[in-house]
Amino acid sequence: MSGLNDRILGLGLLVLAVAYGWVAQQWPEPFGGTEGLGPETFPTILSVVLIIGSLYLMVKPDPDAQWPWGKTAIELLVAVIVLVIYAVILEPLGFVISTTLVVGTLSWRMGASPGKAFLTGLISAVVVFGLFNYGLSLSLPAGLLEIN
Amino acid sequence: METLGFLIDGFAVALTPYNLMFALFGAFIGTLIGCLPGLGPANGVAILIPLAFSLGLPPETSMILLTSVYAGAMYGGRISSILLNIPGDEPAMMTCLDGYPMAQKGRAADALAISAIASFSGGLIGTIGLIMLAPVLAKFALTFGPAEYFALFILAFATLGGITGKNPMKTVIAASLGIMISTVGIDISTGTQRYTFGVLELYEGIDFILAIVGLFAISELLFFVESRIGSGHKKVNVGKLTLTFKELISTIPTQLRGGILGFIAGVLPGAGASLGSFISYTLEKRVIGKRGSFGEGDIRGVVAPEAGNNGAASGALVPMLTLGVPGSGTTAVLLAMLISLNITPGPLMFTQNADIVWGVIAALLIGNVLLLLLNIPMIGVFVKLLSIPPMFLLPIVTMVAFVGIYSISNSTFDLYFMVAFGVAGYFLRKLEIPLVPIILGLLLGPEMEKNLGHALILSDGDWSTLWGSPLALGLWAVAGLGLALPVIVGPLLRRRMRSALKEGPISD
Numbered sequence: 001m002s003g004l005n006d007r008i009l010g011l012g013l014l015v016l017a018v019a020y021g022w023v024a025q026q027w028p029e030p031f032g033g034t035e036g037l038g039p040e041t042f043p044t045i046l047s048v049v050l051i052i053g054s055l056y057l058m059v060k061p062d063p064d065a066q067w068p069w070g071k072t073a074i075e076l077l078v079a080v081i082v083l084v085i086y087a088v089i090l091e092p093l094g095f096v097i098s099t100t101l102v103v104g105t106l107s108w109r110m111g112a113s114p115g116k117a118f119l120t121g122l123i124s125a126v127v128v129f130g131l132f133n134y135g136l137s138l139s140l141p142a143g144l145l146e147i148n
Numbered sequence: 149m150e151t152l153g154f155l156i157d158g159f160a161v162a163l164t165p166y167n168l169m170f171a172l173f174g175a176f177i178g179t180l181i182g183c184l185p186g187l188g189p190a191n192g193v194a195i196l197i198p199l200a201f202s203l204g205l206p207p208e209t210s211m212i213l214l215t216s217v218y219a220g221a222m223y224g225g226r227i228s229s230i231l232l233n234i235p236g237d238e239p240a241m242m243t244c245l246d247g248y249p250m251a252q253k254g255r256a257a258d259a260l261a262i263s264a265i266a267s268f269s270g271g272l273i274g275t276i277g278l279i280m281l282a283p284v285l286a287k288f289a290l291t292f293g294p295a296e297y298f299a300l301f302i303l304a305f306a307t308l309g310g311i312t313g314k315n316p317m318k319t320v321i322a323a324s325l326g327i328m329i330s331t332v333g334i335d336i337s338t339g340t341q342r343y344t345f346g347v348l349e350l351y352e353g354i355d356f357i358l359a360i361v362g363l364f365a366i367s368e369l370l371f372f373v374e375s376r377i378g379s380g381h382k383k384v385n386v387g388k389l390t391l392t393f394k395e396l397i398s399t400i401p402t403q404l405r406g407g408i409l410g411f412i413a414g415v416l417p418g419a420g421a422s423l424g425s426f427i428s429y430t431l432e433k434r435v436i437g438k439r440g441s442f443g444e445g446d447i448r449g450v451v452a453p454e455a456g457n458n459g460a461a462s463g464a465l466v467p468m469l470t471l472g473v474p475g476s477g478t479t480a481v482l483l484a485m486l487i488s489l490n491i492t493p494g495p496l497m498f499t500q501n502a503d504i505v506w507g508v509i510a511a512l513l514i515g516n517v518l519l520l521l522l523n524i525p526m527i528g529v530f531v532k533l534l535s536i537p538p539m540f541l542l543p544i545v546t547m548v549a550f551v552g553i554y555s556i557s558n559s560t561f562d563l564y565f566m567v568a569f570g571v572a573g574y575f576l577r578k579l580e581i582p583l584v585p586i587i588l589g590l591l592l593g594p595e596m597e598k599n600l601g602h603a604l605i606l607s608d609g610d611w612s613t614l615w616g617s618p619l620a621l622g623l624w625a626v627a628g629l630g631l632a633l634p635v636i637v638g639p640l641l642r643r644r645m646r647s648a649l650k651e652g653p654i655s656d
Contacts, residue, residue: 005579006579009579009581013321013325020328020343023343024342027340027342028340037337037597037600037601037604037605038338039335039337039338039340039342041600042331042596042597042600043328043331043342046324046327046328046331049320049324050321050324050325050328053317053320053321053324054321056317057317057318057321060317062315062318062580065578065579065580067578068374072373072374075373075374076370076373076374076574079369079370079373080370080567080570080571083366083546083567083570084564084567086550086563087550087560087563087564087567088560090550090554090560090563091560095551099547102543102547103543103544103546103547106369106542106543106546107539107540107542107543109373110372110373110538110539110542110543111537111539112537112539112540116540117539117540120540120543120544121543124544124547125547128547128548128551132551132555136203138202138203138555140551140554140555
């Protein structure tokens, strides 16, 4: 079926909009009542607008997008995982090591030769670390390389 | 001449060595951002916000830095249009039409030089327009009440998709998503916790800066991974400058027309820089007619769109500065900077933060001069940098985005959030849900709710107050038009733009 993308998106948004609107109705009345606008009024309006929008999407969907499958999808997944890992290792391993690994892996996966990729990672990591910690006196985590 | 006095004060702010240094730095970085494919102006400015913020730059310096980047990006976009036939950013599309043929004829250096000059005059005309129009509009905007503001915000969203926008319903969806995200956190007026689910990090709401950086920068990386265009372009030879003085003089009328049209397109809601350069180009083609050789490397075909998009860039600052309502992605990001500096954008800014407003305006004038100086003798540097392959560039840009977000709060929690926004941004862009309304929703959501609340208090809970005054009614009408017009004239305009261009426009 054509337009499946938008129908699925519409369904997802509809669920979100209903949940969002429903949560808004659960809040207790603020102490002393409200003048004009309660905490739930504006979210309720938004929820209604989004419900209308998502229904429209399901009824009149646009043509489907081209989705990457197979190898490209895996590459994308790898890129996202690498970014999450970056956030995980940034503090324990320190900025320089984690950045070398992450920038290196990303540019390697984007087509650079491994040697060049990790060298780019190392250089950019050292330059940015130096610039931030010594030039701009903003501290980035040193991690394993910390010298006390 | 009250304005002139303010402007002189503005120059006093912008000409301090410290600010001048940041203006120069911004102009350089901006040109770079504009010319490198994969690093659009909105994206580039977004990445710089957390840096400016965590460096603790004073407000006027931060704004000067970012506006110089913004102006610079408009200059930079033309470089890859002319040399590679790939627009560096969306408004530079029209420059491909005659710029690339000129380069193929061996006149690349001339095309680059004349387009720099056209950018300069466009920017100058636009900034003069801004100086004349902004104070008037700001004064007028002081008469707006909360109901008018609420209608104005609706108008901003309705026209954001632009006349050429595809599916207005997707703009509506994007805007409501953005506003919904902005409601997370403790409600300012009642203190109710909304959508926090007991997570401490959510009490203060979701920081729009990390949302912006995630949506733009991370999703851009993912798009590049997907399209696998990691390798760079071959180096292009620019050749010698053969532009004659006579030729330069002959383009002056084109520059004036382009700049003025661009400025008007920039000020109007829903038009923006892309339409500015399109209108300038088509009009020029009509005025010159058969006497020109448009599409085959006519010099005026390079001048018109460049003057147009730079005029529009300054024009787009008018609604942003006077009403606090940006009309484009990049001005929305500039607004984000203002809000995070704790400056309430809008007409009051002209009186309360006159030094910032006029400092920024003066910086635009100075920035244009700096950019002209940068772009003619140093064009070789930018051309060299253009051959940096994205496979090295984008990972580094991503790293800088991480550093910026991390340095705001020194917490990795924000980084997960940013990656999540990036992934969401990727899917939304794939599904053609525009990102700019989401950003604008994030920024304007709290203001919208506040104004709605004020309006209802003033009217004792009577909702009809929202369209009670003629002005508010007019704003609602324009907003309605903004949603209806794309459906009616959009396909026509899009077809024209597409037939003018061989390849489809790049979304950003």
